[in-house]
Amino acid sequence: MxxxxxxxxxxxxxxxxxxxxxxxxxxxxxxxxxxxxxxxxxxxxxxxxxxxxxxxxxxxxxxxxxxxxxxxxxDSSSKSTKLGRTMFSFLNQYYSEADSKRILDEFMKNFEVSISNLSLDDLERIATSYLKEEKKND
The missing domain is CATH 3.10.20.90 (Phosphatidylinositol 3-kinase Catalytic Subunit; Chain A, domain 1)
Structure with missing residues (x-):
């Protein structure tokens, strides 16, 4: 076909x-x-x-x-994103560097799977909601 x-x-x-x-x-x-x-x-x-x-x-x-x-x-799979860096420094306050890295790696895998399963409609709803919230705060 x-x-x-x-x-x-x-x-x-x-x-x-x-x-x-x-x-x-x-x-x-x-x-x-x-x-x-x-x-x-x-x-x-x-x-x-x-x-x-x-x-x-x-x-x-x-x-x-x-x-x-x-x-x-x-570079979409790069772990050096702002989210990754921020989470790593937060986790590092409570866990060893090795544990923080393992936790972050597992979180990022789950996060990427969750994001990739969103439809374009889901992404549009999230963006619209975010923009409405941003307008309220202005």
């Missing part, structure tokens, strides 16, 4: 896939067509992220479906 991949503000491509292909296989085909590294790809269907280990048949993907591709920045 043929599906279409839309890259936000960039390319579009058409891929020939089978229902038994994994999402990882689709990402490989996107790499072959658009040269976007697999680890930087996040595929969405109706605003929901698709898991690499799932098969096409696990999702309501049919002939002519459109998937959206978000290209992640290279």
């Amino acid at each position: 043929k599906i279409y991949i839309n890259v936000l503000n960039r390319h579009k491509c058409c891929l020939e896939i089978q229902s038994y292909n994994s999402i990882r296989d689709v990402k490989q085909k996107v790499f072959d067509a658009l040269h976007i590294p697999i680890e930087h790809q996040k595929l969405l269907l109706i605003g929901k992220p698709l898991a690499d280990d799932k098969k096409i048949s696990d999702y309501p993907i049919k002939e002519g479906s459109r998937l959206h591709l978000i290209v992640k920045k290279e």
Whole structure:
């Protein structure tokens, strides 16, 4: 079956896939067509992220479906974020450096999984709520 991949503000491509292909296989085909590294790809269907280990048949993907591709920045998994640094210094007040690092690493893994499972609608609601709160404080 043929599906279409839309890259936000960039390319579009058409891929020939089978229902038994994994999402990882689709990402490989996107790499072959658009040269976007697999680890930087996040595929969405109706605003929901698709898991690499799932098969096409696990999702309501049919002939002519459109998937959206978000290209992640290279440093998105960096632990040197402001959140990570702030949490590390807080944890360091109560735990050893090694324990603080282990706690932070586990938290960041769980946090990234939680964030990646949010739909675009969820993100829009969070942003709208934050902006409303910001306006109240002005």
